[in-house]
Amino acid sequence: MSDIPLSHIKSFVRRAGRMTDLQKKSYQGLSDRYCVDATQGLLDFTSIYGRQAPLVIEIGFGMGISTAIIAQGEPLTNFLGIEVHRPGIGKLMSEMESKKIDNLKIIEGDAVDVLSRSIPEASIRGIHLFFPDPWPKKKHHKRRILSPAFVALAASRIAAGGYFYMVTDWEEYAHEALVTLSASTALRNSATGFAERREWRPVTKFEMKAIKAGRLIRELYFLKTPASP
Numbered sequence: 001m002s003d004i005p006l007s008h009i010k011s012f013v014r015r016a017g018r019m020t021d022l023q024k025k026s027y028q029g030l031s032d033r034y035c036v037d038a039t040q041g042l043l044d045f046t047s048i049y050g051r052q053a054p055l056v057i058e059i060g061f062g063m064g065i066s067t068a069i070i071a072q073g074e075p076l077t078n079f080l081g082i083e084v085h086r087p088g089i090g091k092l093m094s095e096m097e098s099k100k101i102d103n104l105k106i107i108e109g110d111a112v113d114v115l116s117r118s119i120p121e122a123s124i125r126g127i128h129l130f131f132p133d134p135w136p137k138k139k140h141h142k143r144r145i146l147s148p149a150f151v152a153l154a155a156s157r158i159a160a161g162g163y164f165y166m167v168t169d170w171e172e173y174a175h176e177a178l179v180t181l182s183a184s185t186a187l188r189n190s191a192t193g194f195a196e197r198r199e200w201r202p203v204t205k206f207e208m209k210a211i212k213a214g215r216l217i218r219e220l221y222f223l224k225t226p227a228s229p
């Protein structure tokens with residue numbers, strides 16, 4: 001384990017990344033409606049969503065394919081997607097507009113900063129971490145978002161009875177994550193080892209490709225222990 005402070009290692013590389021015209025138009029035209037400013041301290045979700053409802057956060061939603069489907073399928077839950085990749089933010093916002101998804105908001109930024117500075121402790125129902133960058137080279141493993149320090153931070157934001165749900169197709173990362181999550185006293189495994197896919201989690205094109213290539217999809221579903229801080 002590294003002793004470098006959590007916020008100093010970035011789990012992503014900000015690439016200029018070309019945006020399609022639609023993504024650019026959505027990013028410019030819809031940010032005021034769907035994006036939340038997370039630079040002003042703790043967020044007040046009742047005023048952001050205009051209602052009180054359980055909140056689920058998705059970290060690193062990519063192009064937001066699963067995000068939009070899950071949010072649309074669960075209208076009584078508030079969703080918050082955190083991503084640094086602008087084309088993905090633009091893409092998801094255009095989807096939200098066309099499908100009229102209004103229980104989902106977006107924060108553009110590093111999820112580690114957002115969780116630590118803007119999300120009150122024990123306030124959320126769940127965290128989704130789907131296919132995080134595996135950083136396959138050994139010298140880059142320290143960039144993996146799932147570390148003991150990250151798990152402690154994430155678990156502290158989840159309310160008692162809430163959940164942490166990670167999915168990966170990178171076998172070695174899956175085993176490392178299983179060890180790290182199992183070592184947390186704030187969480188307990190809902191399964192023995194890896195979990196079953198939650199049937200509400202859509203299977204994306206990316207995932208189908210991984211399956212076709214012979215990779216296993218590993219699901220880790222942990223619950224916040226009621227007694228933990």
Ligand SMILES: C[S@@+](CC[C@H](N)C(=O)[O-])C[C@H]1O[C@@H](n2cnc3c(N)ncnc32)[C@H](O)[C@@H]1O
Pocket residue numbers: 011012059060061062063064082083084085088109110111112129130131132133134145204206
């Ligand atoms: C491999 S992609 C997976 C995208 C999506 N979850 C999926 O299943 O297709 C990982 C995503 O996580 C984002 N990401 C990585 N670290 C992040 C961080 N600290 N905060 C926000 N997003 C992050 C990257 O920009 C990238 O879009």
